[in-house]
Amino acid sequence: MSDSNTANFTNPSTFILLGIPGLETAHVWISIPFCSMYIIALLGNFTILFIVKKEPSLHQPMYYFLCMLAATDLVLSTSTLPKTLSIFWFNSQEIGFSACLTQMFFLHCFTVVESGIFMAMALDRYVAICHPLRHSIMMTNRVVAKIGLAVLLRGAMLILPYPLLARRWAYCRTNLIAHSYCRHISVVTLACADIRISSSYSLFVLFFVTGLDLCFIAVSYSKILQALFSHHSKDTWPKTFGTCSSHLCALLAFYIPDILSSIMRRLYHNVPQHVLILIANMHVLVPPMVHPLIYGVRTKQIRDRLLRLFTHKRI
Structure with missing residues (x-):
């Protein structure tokens, strides 16, 4: 380890990612499920994108939003997993200061984007x-594209202060990051300046994004339930619940690890650090892996198109 780890500096040229402190001897074994989940995420999300592109009947708002979700999951997992695996396999712990801030931006930006996509899917x-009767008029391709752009811009604008503020602080203690990737709070806590602005802003983003989006989703589903019980025939319930249950399962896979990690980090200070880091990694691993499985298994159109693809290849 270089002397820069303990020397005084204003901005370090590199940070050192420690991976999962306390479980260093198990890094190689931990990499096996991590790598497997990442490969499943890549294959699953690329398959979703391929099937929707090739199947004209799937060129509808719901599947366009599903493609946005798949693309976001690919960015979210790829922004962290390759570096994490390089730490586990090759002990490649160094990451440039600018590269660390870039990883931080993409990680948190696309987390916010994904939350916005779930909100858009609930609206759809x-x-x-x-x-x-008004769905085809209200949810045109132009409207879907505008929603997607708005969700992306919201994520970028909300998260841009993260690296901008982090770049301002003086890091005069250490450049050792006790994490497997450059998570915002893990980086700024290394600063020797007063970081209350960064801490307060990250808390604001957490409650603003999660609170606002979950409230909107809850209102949407309350209206859906009200419409089902008031107007719809019971014959339409299985199809409606099938579509909505896929969305709800995907929501749970995305929000539970993120909320659990944030609550445990802030409220339960006696939780072992390696447990917090493992939960944080689940947030960038589990949703990208399970979302294609959820929609592939529960969405008949995607399942049928996938079966036709493999049947055609065998013939």
């Missing part, structure tokens, strides 16, 4: 179920 389901 609300319009499709509560206003079916």
Whole structure:
């Protein structure tokens, strides 16, 4: 380890990612499920993108949003997993200061983007179920593209202060990051300056994004349930619940690890650090892996197209 780890400096040229402190001897074994989950995520999300592109009947708002989700999951997992695996396999712990801030931006930006996509998918389901005759008029390709752009811009604008503020602080203690990737709070806590601005802003983003999006999703589903019990025939319930349950399962896979990690880090200070880091890694591993499985298994159109693809190849 170089002397720069303990020397005084204003901005370090590199940070040192420690991986999962306390489990260093198990890094190689931990890499096996991590790598497997990453490969499944890559194959699953690329398959979703390929099937929707090739199948004209899937060129609908719901599947466009699903493609946005797949693309976001690919960025979210790829922003962290290759570096994490290089730490586990090759002990490649160094990451440039600018590269660390870039990783931080993409990680948190696309987390916010993914939350926005779930909100957009809830809106699409609300319009499709509560206003079916107006769905094709309201949710045009142009509107879907505008929603996608708005979600992306919201994520970028909310998260841009993270690296900008982090770059301002003086890092005069150490450049050792007790994590497997450059998570915002793990980086700024190394600063020797007063980081209350960064800490307060990250808390604001957490409650603003999670709170606002979950409230919107809850309102959408309350309206959907109200419409189902009031107007829809019981014959349409299985299809409606099938579509909505896929969305809800994907929501749980995304929000639970993130909320659990944030709550445990802030409220339960006696939780072992390696447990917090493992939960944080689950947030960037589990959703990208399970989302294609959820939609592939529960969405008939995607399942049928995938079966036709493999049947055709065998013939």
